[in-house]
Amino acid sequence: MKLEEYWRKRKFEKTPEPRGEVRERGLNQFVVQEHHATRLHYDFRLEMDGVLKSWAVPKGVPEEKGVKHLAVAVEDHPVDYIDFEGTIPEGHYGAGTVEIWDSGEYELFKRTPKEIEFVLKGKRLRGRYILFFTGWKGKDNWLIFRVG
Numbered sequence: 001m002k003l004e005e006y007w008r009k010r011k012f013e014k015t016p017e018p019r020g021e022v023r024e025r026g027l028n029q030f031v032v033q034e035h036h037a038t039r040l041h042y043d044f045r046l047e048m049d050g051v052l053k054s055w056a057v058p059k060g061v062p063e064e065k066g067v068k069h070l071a072v073a074v075e076d077h078p079v080d081y082i083d084f085e086g087t088i089p090e091g092h093y094g095a096g097t098v099e100i101w102d103s104g105e106y107e108l109f110k111r112t113p114k115e116i117e118f119v120l121k122g123k124r125l126r127g128r129y130i131l132f133f134t135g136w137k138g139k140d141n142w143l144i145f146r147v148g
């Protein structure tokens with residue numbers, strides 16, 4: 001159910017991305033994938049509800065406090081995507097290279113439909129963060145910023 005949009009956008013005989021399935025691992029992991037697609041962006045993903053809740057962050061997750069970056073919610077990805085690195089072939093959804101920029105565990109502090117607060121325990125990203133829904137321009141736009 002939750003991964004239908006992810007599956008619909010991809011042809012798994014053509015892309016190296018995992019098909020995956022909804023799977024509760026009982027882990028709280030996050031990943032940031034640097035995605036050299038049509039436009040470079042960073043995909044931020046939090047393992048929740050048996051999937052990776054995902055946001056495309058054009059400028060990346062800020063490392064310093066006081067900087068708010070746009071994060072556009074995108075379709076849920078399978079938890080198996082957390083290890084994915086590779087090249088999505090031209091002509092396919094998300095064509096370009098994907099590399100892991102950071103990963104690790106996170107600790108959840110708050111989750112409402114419009115706000116998620118968590119501590120990232122990555123190699124590069126370490127600190128307390130908020131994802132906040134703005135809905136600007138009628139889209140699924142959020143902001144991500146560091147608070148501690």
Ligand SMILES: [Mn+2]
Nearest residue numbers: 035043056094
């Ligand atoms: Mn992407």
